Amino acid sequence: MSQQTLADKVGVSRQTIFAIEKDKYSPSLEVAFKISNVFKVPLEEVFIYD
Amino acid sequence: MDLSYKEKSLIASLAVTLLVFGWYFLQFFSSRVFGHSNEFTFIDMLMPITLMVVLEVIIQSLLAGKNKEDERDALIAASSYKNGYWVLSIGVWLLLVQLLYVASGGGYDILLDSSPVFISHLLLLFFILAEVSNFITQLYYYRKGV
Numbered sequence: 001m002s003q004q005t006l007a008d009k010v011g012v013s014r015q016t017i018f019a020i021e022k023d024k025y026s027p028s029l030e031v032a033f034k035i036s037n038v039f040k041v042p043l044e045e046v047f048i049y050d
Numbered sequence: 051m052d053l054s055y056k057e058k059s060l061i062a063s064l065a066v067t068l069l070v071f072g073w074y075f076l077q078f079f080s081s082r083v084f085g086h087s088n089e090f091t092f093i094d095m096l097m098p099i100t101l102m103v104v105l106e107v108i109i110q111s112l113l114a115g116k117n118k119e120d121e122r123d124a125l126i127a128a129s130s131y132k133n134g135y136w137v138l139s140i141g142v143w144l145l146l147v148q149l150l151y152v153a154s155g156g157g158y159d160i161l162l163d164s165s166p167v168f169i170s171h172l173l174l175l176f177f178i179l180a181e182v183s184n185f186i187t188q189l190y191y192y193r194k195g196v
Contacts (some may be wrong), residue, residue: 012120015054015192024195025122 001038010034055113056123057192062109064185066102071178074098078171082163090167095174126191134184141176145169 003021007014010031019025020035027035036043053061074097078090119127152164 012122013054015056016120016122019122019195022195028121031121 006035006038009038054192056119057189059110059113060185060188060192062113063106064182064189066105066109067178067181067185070098070102070105075171075175075178082168090171095170122196126188126196129191129196130184130187133187134180137183138176138180141179142173145172145176 003017004014007017010017011034012027012031016025016027016031020027032043032047036046039046081090149164149169
């Protein structure tokens with residue numbers, strides 16, 4: 001899945017998805033849950049708290 | 051370098067602000083050196099403001115992107131306004147203290163010129179510096195993360 005496709009499904013910009021992947025931005029809970037729902041996996045499998 | 055629409059918009063706004071007001075303040079403060087600062091009127095001050103608004107409208111419409119603001123854009127905008135607020139607050143307080151000090155009979159006028167024209171231009175300068183600080187902070191957050 002491309003960043004743009006994921007961004008469209010979640011409702012944010014492609015640059016925001018890029019920033020999340022590069023650890024330059026921590027998304028809100030709402031966006032985090034939407035991302036995990038897109039991939040149909042639990043939140044803990046997508047995001048790890050260091 | 052992959053720049054988002056928002057970053058391009060910020061760079062354009064920063065460039066327009068620096069060009070228009072940089073030119074204007076250069077004109078004003080250099081004329082002050084030669085003792086002609088009182089020739090600048092309210093209309094002269096409106097000119098760069100009007101010019102900047104027109105240029106901003108043109109440039110932003112040319113850059114118009116399809117993306118609406120998302121939560122990251124809103125967070126960066128909110129975080130960057132703090133820096134602009136501090137720049138403006140410090141400037142206004144400095145001017146207030148100076149004016150009150152001179153008005154109360156204090157002997158030392160660091161501004162060297164307390165005319166309304168000069169004071170108003172200093173206030174405008176601090177407004178513009180606050181805006182520039184806002185743009186630069188936003189660009190920093192877009193590049194480095196927030």
